[in-house]
Amino acid sequence: MPALAISTEHLTRRFGGLVAVEDVNLRVVPGQFFGFLGPNGAGKSTTIKMLTGLLAPSAGRIEILGLTLAGNSASIKRQIGVVPEGMALFGRLTGAEYLNFVGRMYGLDRETAAKRAGELLEFMQLSDQPKALVTDYSHGMQKKLALAAAVIHGPKILFLDEPFEGVDAIASGTLKAMLQRMIAHGATIFLTSHVLEIVERLCSHVAIIHRGKLVAQGSLEELRAGVEAQTAAALPAGAAPDGPSPQAGEKLTLEQIFLRIVGGARPVEQELSWLG
Amino acid sequence: MAGLNISPGSRGQFAAMALVRWQLFVNSLRTISGRMELVSRVIIGLTFAFAGFGGAFGLGTAAWFFVSHNNAEWLAVLLWPVFVFWQFFPVLATAFTDNFDSSNLLRFPLGYPTFFLIRIAYGSLDPATALGSFWLAGIALGIGYADSRIFLWAVLVLMVFGILNILIGRMIFAWVERWLARRRTREILGIIFLLIIVSFQFVGPLASHFGHGSRAAIARAVSEWLPVERLLPPGLAAAAISRAAQDEFAFALGAFLLLLAYGNAILFLLNLRLRAQYHGENLSEAVAPSSSAGEKTAIQPGWRLPGLSAPVSAIFEKEFRYLSRSGPMLFTMIMPVVILVLFRLTPSSSGNEGFLVRAPDLAFPVGAAYSLLILTNLVYNNFGADASGIQFYFVSPVRFRQILLAKNLAHACVLALETVLVWLAVCLVFRPPAPGVVLASLAGLFFALVVNLSVGDLLSLSAPKKIDYGTFGRQRASNTTVFASFGVQIAIFGLGALVLLTARHYGKFWLATALFLALSAAALAAYALVLNRADQLALARRETLISELARA
Numbered sequence: 001m002p003a004l005a006i007s008t009e010h011l012t013r014r015f016g017g018l019v020a021v022e023d024v025n026l027r028v029v030p031g032q033f034f035g036f037l038g039p040n041g042a043g044k045s046t047t048i049k050m051l052t053g054l055l056a057p058s059a060g061r062i063e064i065l066g067l068t069l070a071g072n073s074a075s076i077k078r079q080i081g082v083v084p085e086g087m088a089l090f091g092r093l094t095g096a097e098y099l100n101f102v103g104r105m106y107g108l109d110r111e112t113a114a115k116r117a118g119e120l121l122e123f124m125q126l127s128d129q130p131k132a133l134v135t136d137y138s139h140g141m142q143k144k145l146a147l148a149a150a151v152i153h154g155p156k157i158l159f160l161d162e163p164f165e166g167v168d169a170i171a172s173g174t175l176k177a178m179l180q181r182m183i184a185h186g187a188t189i190f191l192t193s194h195v196l197e198i199v200e201r202l203c204s205h206v207a208i209i210h211r212g213k214l215v216a217q218g219s220l221e222e223l224r225a226g227v228e229a230q231t232a233a234a235l236p237a238g239a240a241p242d243g244p245s246p247q248a249g250e251k252l253t254l255e256q257i258f259l260r261i262v263g264g265a266r267p268v269e270q271e272l273s274w275l276g
Numbered sequence: 277m278a279g280l281n282i283s284p285g286s287r288g289q290f291a292a293m294a295l296v297r298w299q300l301f302v303n304s305l306r307t308i309s310g311r312m313e314l315v316s317r318v319i320i321g322l323t324f325a326f327a328g329f330g331g332a333f334g335l336g337t338a339a340w341f342f343v344s345h346n347n348a349e350w351l352a353v354l355l356w357p358v359f360v361f362w363q364f365f366p367v368l369a370t371a372f373t374d375n376f377d378s379s380n381l382l383r384f385p386l387g388y389p390t391f392f393l394i395r396i397a398y399g400s401l402d403p404a405t406a407l408g409s410f411w412l413a414g415i416a417l418g419i420g421y422a423d424s425r426i427f428l429w430a431v432l433v434l435m436v437f438g439i440l441n442i443l444i445g446r447m448i449f450a451w452v453e454r455w456l457a458r459r460r461t462r463e464i465l466g467i468i469f470l471l472i473i474v475s476f477q478f479v480g481p482l483a484s485h486f487g488h489g490s491r492a493a494i495a496r497a498v499s500e501w502l503p504v505e506r507l508l509p510p511g512l513a514a515a516a517i518s519r520a521a522q523d524e525f526a527f528a529l530g531a532f533l534l535l536l537a538y539g540n541a542i543l544f545l546l547n548l549r550l551r552a553q554y555h556g557e558n559l560s561e562a563v564a565p566s567s568s569a570g571e572k573t574a575i576q577p578g579w580r581l582p583g584l585s586a587p588v589s590a591i592f593e594k595e596f597r598y599l600s601r602s603g604p605m606l607f608t609m610i611m612p613v614v615i616l617v618l619f620r621l622t623p624s625s626s627g628n629e630g631f632l633v634r635a636p637d638l639a640f641p642v643g644a645a646y647s648l649l650i651l652t653n654l655v656y657n658n659f660g661a662d663a664s665g666i667q668f669y670f671v672s673p674v675r676f677r678q679i680l681l682a683k684n685l686a687h688a689c690v691l692a693l694e695t696v697l698v699w700l701a702v703c704l705v706f707r708p709p710a711p712g713v714v715l716a717s718l719a720g721l722f723f724a725l726v727v728n729l730s731v732g733d734l735l736s737l738s739a740p741k742k743i744d745y746g747t748f749g750r751q752r753a754s755n756t757t758v759f760a761s762f763g764v765q766i767a768i769f770g771l772g773a774l775v776l777l778t779a780r781h782y783g784k785f786w787l788a789t790a791l792f793l794a795l796s797a798a799a800l801a802a803y804a805l806v807l808n809r810a811d812q813l814a815l816a817r818r819e820t821l822i823s824e825l826a827r828a
Binding site for chain 1 (some may be wrong): 408574575576578580587588589590591593594597598601602661663664665667668669670671672673674675784815818819822826
């Protein structure tokens with residue numbers, strides 16, 4: 001059986017008395033486009049930081065491509081790409097200089113790094129301002145540059161923390177095209193996002209974290225079936241479930257699945273009467 | 277300025293602005309750094325209060341002296357410095373820091389009059405306004421004490437003069453802000469201001485060095501300038517008071533009306549800028565995609581540095597690119613040379629030739645040591661300018677040992693370059709230093725560099741502080757770093773003095789070189805130890821490093 005792309009066992013992170021991530025057991029198979037979802041403050045960013053070496057776990061074990069992260073940090077890092085929350089950019093370089101720099105940090109020779117930097121800038125539509133510093137880029141341009149930097153060495157796994165946050169439709173389309181191309185070439189992608197429509201369209205598998213605990217994990221179909229079965233078992237005959245429901249004959253959307261699992265539906269009667 | 281009426285709703289908005297500033301202040305006290313900031317503000321406030329009261333007393337005494345000796349026209353001599361300080365100090369301070377973003381106000385339903393008044397009020401309690409007001413109050417009291425007949429008139433004139441100063445300040449700020457909103461122009465202006473400050477340092481030495489003659493020429497220049505001076509706000513305010521003291525009330529009124537006319541003109545110019553801002557003028561720095569394909573250039577491969585691995589070369593190149601794009605950092609590069617020139621021109625307090633002129637052999641070691649001292653800003657906070665880029669170092673496969681080594685090599689190269697500049701300056705300004713002195717200085721410098729790099733690497737990992745290479749001032753290192761750096765410099769200078777005294781005792785200068793080289797060997801061993809522990813320390817401190825450096 002081939003090694004899992006990502007696996008965690010009892011992954012836990014505490015900040016003083018607060019348990020941000022508790023006993024999380026993740027299984028991500030190579031080639032999956034994996035969406036990691038959860039409400040604000042659920043522990044998504046904490047988990048992805050631990051998976052990428054930006055944060056030490058308080059307990060538990062992380063394996064990437066069959067290697068434990070704790071003992072094989074350098075060899076794992078050579079095979080993964082990361083776009084962290086802060087994008088990890090160097091503001092006083094130009095886009096080309098930054099990509100050149102990142103490529104060489106991953107061990108590419110000068111010529112290869114420069115060639116790939118040029119191709120990535122073209123693909124991301126960032127080649128029009130060769131002299132502009134990264135600090136002067138718009139937010140969307142910075143996101144595209146961060147993704148370009150994360151893939152310049154051809155990683156086997158790509159970790160993305162909120163890649164579509166604050167990105168317009170055009171930039172978002174470029175990012176999605178890049179990610180789908182990577183999946184077609186056999187890479188694994190692990191992303192966190194609040195934009196459930198995008199996750200539903202892109203991801204084959206999903207995990208949901210809520211209050212630090214993993215509450216669901218599987219393919220979209222598996223999650224849908226699980227939620228429908230649970231709802232049917234819990235409701236008396238003829239009663240309607242809480243939260244938004246699909247029209248007759250339609251499948252549950254990821255948003256509906258998500259809300260059923262985390263229980264975030266707001267009662268209709270809870271109104272702000274003063275709102276126009 | 278028609279339609280500047282304050283509606284009842286505006287009062288609520290003013291109150292909300294005041295409340296939010298108070299809440300920001302109270303919330304800032306939740307952290308230790310916030311409380312430390314308050315302490316430093318209190319100390320600075322006391323200093324300003326001292327300057328305010330002292331200045332008011334001095335200016336008041338001078339005003340009393342001029343008026344009581346029937347020389348009221350000399351009040352212009354007092355009003356001009358107040359005017360210049362009032363206008364230049366805030367611009368100077370603003371150039372070094374981030375400026376107020378008026379777009380923050382535009383999302384609220386503010387009418388233009390409210391927006392206008394908030395922009396005038398914002399920062400009107402700054403040090404320049406507080407000090408300027410104190411000083412004018414001192415001058416008014418001095419005038420009143422000398423001639424009570426014109427006291428109320430002087431208060432009115434000086435009050436208008438003070439308001440005019442505030443308006444001019446706001447107007448300059450509003451126009452300068454247009455340029456300061458952009459990073460590049462902000463940096464260029466910052467450099468220009470610093471060059472002006474440095475050039476002031478040369479005024480005294482140059483005057484004493486070259487000028488023993490032309491007092492008549494100075495007097496002629498002053499007399500040519502006087503008619504112009506009388507038509508400018510400080511001259512007009514002084515004329516309005518002095519003419520009243522001489523019972524020439526029509527002239528006094530005329531000068532006062534001209535002062536008011538200045539006020540109207542300033543309000544017009546200010547209104548022009550603020551209206552543009554109110555209507556959503558965009559001063560964004562974001563680059564727009566260019567439609568011209570002609571701008572595209574081929575991507576040049578990174579630097580190839582013989583004997584260094586690809587990551588070390590890449591970081592070395594990145595450090596040099598950062599430094600070369602930092603106006604403030606480039607500016608500090610020339611400071612050792614500037615200091616040497618100053619030492620050459622400045623006579624000692626006894627009127628004899630300066631210290632380095634009498635002992636020119638010390639010029640090279642002094643200049644080289646000063647270069648190293650300046651470099652400690654970088655060495656003790658290696659990751660400060662990387663900001664969120666620190667995350668990249670943690671997710672990349674490169675060891676922190678290599679990262680620090682590359683940064684240290686870059687800083688050592690900067691020091692080598694600076695040392696060459698200092699040597700050239702010493703040769704040109706003083707005389708070529710003796711080979712023995714150069715060798716001993718280089719050996720001592722190498723020892724000091726290695727010690728500073730070792731301690732700097734440790735502190736960079738344990739007490740990082742985010743800095744912006746493009747911004748001047750208000751970028752303090754962590755207190756730990758400041759104290760540790762201070763201790764290290766004392767220890768190095770102590771050891772250096774001991775070595776030099778030993779060499780002098782035996783009358784053999786080469787002994788100093790040998791001792792410094794022996795000390796360097798020990799320092800290199802310590803440096804290797806630090807580099808070997810760098811990864812361990814970086815992992816242990818990664819949360820602090822990321823949270824301090826990657827924060828917005």
